[in-house]
Amino acid sequence: MIASGKINVKPLITHRFKLEESIKAFETAATGAGGAIKVMISCE
Structure with missing residues (x-):
């Protein structure tokens, strides 16, 4: 559902x-x- 875009995380x-x-x-x-609920690390 996440991959299809049905759920926006x-x-x-x-x-x-x-x-x-x-x-x-x-x-x-x-x-x-x-x-903090969800932490994202950006590898840019």
Whole structure:
């Protein structure tokens, strides 16, 4: 359903980090800091 676009998951991504910030991203995801629901790491 996600792949077909029937469910929009973008609102669930509460925090975005660059690859260089991956340690902070994992800490945020593990602790739920700042109300984190879903954390995304961008590899751009």
